[in-house]
Amino acid sequence: MPTAFHARNANGIPGVHHLDKGWPNGHQISDMWREFPGNDGAPFVDQHRSLLLTLNIDWFGPFLNSTYSVGAIYLTINNLPRSERFKTENVILVGVMPGLQESRTSDINNYLRPLVDELLEWYGGRTIRTNIHPQGTRVRLALFINACDIPAARKTCGFTSHASLCACHKCARQFSVFPGTTNIDYSGFDLENWELRTWENNRIFAEQWRNAETMAGRRELERRNGTRWSELHRLEYFDPVRSTIIDPMHNLFLGTAKRMITVWTNNDLLTDSDLKQMQILADGIVLPPDYVTLKQKIGSRFPFMTANDWKSWCLVYSPLVLDGHLPRVHLQNWLLFVDACRLMVKPSITMDEVEESNNLLLRFCIGVQRLYGAEEITPNMHLHLHMDSTIEDFGPLYAYWVFSYERYNGYLKDIDTNQKDSFEMTFMKRFLQKTGARDFVRSFESLFHHHQHHLHFLNRFLDLVQPIPPTVNIIHHHFDPHEFYALSTDITRASRVTGSEPLPPDAYPLSYGR
Known part of the structure; x- marks a missing residue:
C-alpha cells in the first residue's frame, strides 16, 4: 500500500528522523495538535515519531472537452x-x-476502507527499518485533518451536502427554503442561537444511519441530522466535526470573492464600461515579484480565474480599482470582507485578530443580506462565521489551505496517457516513480557521506528529469529544533543569531488607505 511505503521512508525525510518527539518542525502548534489523543491516553505527539496526517480528496478533469472526472x-x-x-x-x-463522475459517499467509502484499515494499525505504532535507523524504529500515524473543498469534505466525512436543510457541518442549524421554491435560505446571522455539532452526536447519528434498514429511513435521518456513515468513523480518535476544516481557498476566494462580482454585475452596480476602466487602473499598479497580476481579466469579466487570481483580486486590486465605480455603501461593505481576509491569511495571527476578523465577517454578511436580500446569501457566507473555530483548532489558514493539492491535480492531469483505458493506473505509476526515484537517491546518503557533491549531483539530475511542481510553501533555510533549543538556553550564542523564516511575498497582503 502507498501509505506503508511512504511511512517506511518518512524517517529519511529531513526534519522527521531527528525529532525527539512528534512535535511539529516549522508547523503551527494549535489546540488540536496539543489535545490530539494517543492510544495510551497521553497526547499523541508526546511520543517519538508520532506523525499527524492531512487527508485531501479532490476531483479533476483529465481531458479537455470531456466531462470525465478522476478523483x-x-x-x-x-x-x-x-x-x-x-x-x-x-x-x-x-x-x-476512476470516473465517469465524482463519487458519492458510499462509493468513496470503498476507497477509504483500505486506507482506514492501515491507519488503525499505524495508530498504535509499528517498528520499521529506515535509512537512518536500519535496526528499526517505532512510528505512529494518525489522521489529523480532512482538508478538501466543501463537496468533497462533506462526502468524505459523511455530512450531507450544502443543498440539504442541514447544510453546515459545524453547527446543527436547520435551514428553510424560500416560499414557493426549492432554494435553501442561508440567511440569518444570530450566532448565539447556532448550536454547534459535537463529536459524540455525530457518531451516534452516523451509526443510526448505518443501522437503518431502509433507504427511506436513511433519507429521513439525513434530513433530520445531516449525517451519513463514513469509513472515517471507524477511526475512534478522529473528530469529523472539528477536523473537517473550512478551506479558505474555496470558501473565501473561489467562493465569496467570485460571488460578489456576480452580485454586482447582475444588479448593474458594475457595468462593462466600469470593468474596462478598472482594468486600465489595474494595469497601472506595479506589484512586487510573485504577486499574481490580472492582465485583461478584470476588463473581460474575470474569465478563467484561479484561486490565486481571486486572492490577488480581493487583497490587492479590489480596494483600489473599485473606488469610484462601485457605489460607496457597497464598497464599504466589501472592504469589511477584504480586511477580514487580510487578517486571516497572515502566516501568524493573534486571538484578538481572530476575533476581529470574525466580527468583520459578521458585519459583511449582515451587510450583504441588507443590501442585496436573503437570496444572495450563500453557504460559504454562513461558513465564514465558523472560520474562527478552524483557526483556533489548527492555527493560521496559511498552514493548511489546499493550494498545493490543487497543483498536484494539475501535475497528474499533465501526465501523458492513451486517454482510452487504465490511465488512472498510469497516473499512479508515474507519481510513485517520481517518489521512488528520490527515495532511491536518499538511500545512498550514508555512502556519500564524505562526497556530498555526488549526492548533490544526483538530486540535481532528478530535478532536471523529474521537475517538482511548484508549491506555495518555500523556505530556504532548514529549521533545527535541537539547535533552536540549545540557542534558547545559551544567551551568549543566541545574542548573535538573527534571521527569520522566508515566506512567499503574497503571504503579506499589500496595505491600502481609505
Missing part, C-alpha cells in the same frame, strides 16, 4: 516543515478513483 486521494505529513511537506517525494498519493 485523487492525498496524504501529507503535518510534522514536516512547509519547506518539505509538499515536495513530491513527501506527498502520499494513496489512490486514484
